[in-house]
Amino acid sequence: xAGGERNLFLRARDQAAVALLAYAGxxxxxxCDVQLRxxxxxxxxxxVRSGKGGKARRVPLHADACRVLEAYIWQVRCPTGSPVVGAxxxxxxxxxxxxxARPGRPVxxxxxxxxxxxxxxxxxxxxxxxxxAAADKEPDLLRAEELRRSAELLERVSPHQLRHSLARRxxxxxxxxxxxxxxxxxx
Numbered sequence: 001x002a003g004g005e006r007n008l009f010l011r012a013r014d015q016a017a018v019a020l021l022a023y024a025g026x027x028x029x030x031x032c033d034v035q036l037r038x039x040x041x042x043x044x045x046x047x048v049r050s051g052k053g054g055k056a057r058r059v060p061l062h063a064d065a066c067r068v069l070e071a072y073i074w075q076v077r078c079p080t081g082s083p084v085v086g087a088x089x090x091x092x093x094x095x096x097x098x099x100x101a102r103p104g105r106p107v108x109x110x111x112x113x114x115x116x117x118x119x120x121x122x123x124x125x126x127x128x129x130x131x132x133a134a135a136d137k138e139p140d141l142l143r144a145e146e147l148r149r150s151a152e153l154l155e156r157v158s159p160h161q162l163r164h165s166l167a168r169r170x171x172x173x174x175x176x177x178x179x180x181x182x183x184x185x186x187x
Contacts, residue, residue: 001123001124001126001127001130002014002015002018002123003015004126008075008076009076009096009098009107010119012071012072012075012076013072013076013095013096013111014119014123015068015071015072016068016069016072016094016095017031017095017111017116017119017120018068018120018123018162019061019064019065019068019069020034020046020065020069021116021120021159021162021163022065022162022165022166023061023062023064023065023166024046024059024060024061024062024065024166024183025059025162025163025166025167025183025184026046026048026059026163027051027052027159027160027163027185028113028116028117028159028160029113030048030051030185031095031116031159032093032095032110032111032112032113032116033048033049033050033093034046034048034093034094034095035049035090035091035092035093035094036073036077036078036082036083036089036090036091036092036094037090037091038094039069039073039094041061041066041069041070041073044060044061044062044063044066045058045059045060045061046058046059046061047059048185051185052185053187055185055187057182057183057185059183060183076096077094077096092109092110093109093110093111094109095109095110095111096108096109096110096111097109097110097111097112097115113159116159117158117159120157120158120159120162121157121158123157124154124155124156124157125154125155127151127154128150128151128152128154128155129151131147131148131150131151131154132147132148132151134147135147135148135151163184166183166184167180167184170183
């Protein structure tokens with residue numbers, strides 16, 4: 001659904017936020033707190049500087065998440081190039097917000113958890129609409145019902161659900177429970 005957004009800024013930013021939620025399992029506040037310097041795309045990881053309980057951790061990034069984040073950085077966040085190492089811009093928030101009430105809708109570093117939740121809810125509703133339309137055209141009744149159940153889940157999607165879906169995917173792929181615990185920042 002984020003990929004179907006016409007506005008390049010919103011498309012790239014929303015895809016980056018969803019990548020951090022779904023592929024890295026970050027909490028919504030952790031997504032908002034990620035700074036440019038926290039991304040290590042060549043090393044396929046992101047550093048969470050202050051997770052729940054003030055704990056820092058390094059989280060691996062899936063190759064798909066790296067591609068999405070790289071596209072966001074080069075298309076929207078740093079189109080003229082990355083800031084110099086040690087520069088103040090490195091400590092700015094990764095995700096950009098847009099000041100909708102101001103003329104020209106200027107962008108600024110930083111988004112709020114409520115904005116992320118709002119955008120994710122809109123994306124989930126859009127995806128649910130597409131799935132329901134596909135279900136109506138699906139000749140296989142079992143597949144149509146599966147699409148409807150998925151649409152129902154997407155209508156109520158939350159950042160925390162994406163975090164838990166990563167945990168389920170990791171466990172199904174054979175990850176050790178302690179590794180899942182480390183990635184999610186659970187004690």
